[in-house]
């Protein structure tokens with residue numbers, strides 16, 4: 277199971293943390309039971325509800341059909357409608373059907389490149405949109421439908437899928453045009469949909485073992501819903517964040533020496549920024565892709581304004597090996613002779629933890645391995661921890677009123 281270590285507990289204050297955990301026990305209890313006031317947002321809490329056998333079987337059948345009939349699959353979606361799937365697919369590199377991303381930009385250059393990348397390929401598309409009002413997926417869906425009409429004529433509809441809420445305009449469009457329709461769970465907001473049709477269909481098409489993902493989430497659910505609250509890692513993490521927030525820390529940096537987490541960072545940033553950043557409260561989520569960014573933001577972290585704390589995401593499993601062999605060149609790197617890059621990367625991680633611990637509060641979340649099962653654990657862990665952190669802070673974890681502000685001006689400008 278995922279483990280949480282505080283590297284410099286004195287920076288948090290063990291007594292303050294214990295107090296915070298005692299004072300908020302009812303928050304954990306309520307989250308474990310499911311809260312009436314958030315009933316329309318909580319179906320992700322139970323993996324049997326959001327990813328039961330019928331959901332998995334239908335996804336697997338559709339994924340098989342797509343793999344047999346396509347070279348590529350275009351995931352049209354933005355924010356909660358693409359971040360989870362993309363984070364797992366990019367990290368796990370499953371090697372199945374190529375996944376192409378659309379619906380997450382309005383930039384014509386990026387969209388033209390996306391269309392160019394489809395040249396000569398057979399493909400399916402899946403438009404994932406909860407309300408089907410968001411501009412990015414709606415506009416990408418249009419250009420892709422036109423592209424498909426041209427390429428496949430009256431056979432295009434067989435290659436078009438949509439994932440939307442029952443009764444939405446997207447549902448109506450699917451019925452009219454004969455597109456395959458998958459349900460976007462009504463009682464889950466976008467950023468909490470990793471373990472549902474939204475995240476799992478693209479993962480399955482890419483070749484990820486989605487049953488392993490769901491098993492990981494399910495096991496994490498069991499672990500976080502039972503046992504001594506003081507040993508509950510999600511609750512502890514949520515309370516550490518709140519103690520540090522109370523001490524004036526305003527940024528959390530999620531860092532790792534595993535570059536395959538790049539798109540997971542996007543998922544994590546959205547989850548915490550949209551869930552917690554409201555009512556003039558919240559911890560701003562930032563990320564550190566190490567070792568590369570030690571040579572840029574590392575300076576600020578070690579020596580700049582003391583506004584942030586750091587959470588390392590570490591993978592326990594020793595996976596790859598690449599040994600540097602001695603050679604005849606006088607490059608003064610002989611100390612690396614016969615050393616494995618795994619150990620070099622570890623040394624850099626441990627040294628960074630030491631150095632940063634002298635300046636800021638630092639903790640590590642240790643994941644067993646980088647595979648489908650552990651990705652499922654990670655999704656569930658952070659979703660649950662984020663809910664708890666918001667509840668302790670006193671904000672609604674499931675709405676996002678702030679994202680509407682710019683849209684009014686944009687839709688005015690576009691004449692909507």
Ligand code: PA5
Nearest residue numbers: 355356357405406407410466467
């Ligand atoms: O978490 C959320 O609910 C949002 O970030 C949405 O996922 C995002 O805005 C995309 O919305 P939609 O799926 O309706 O296009």
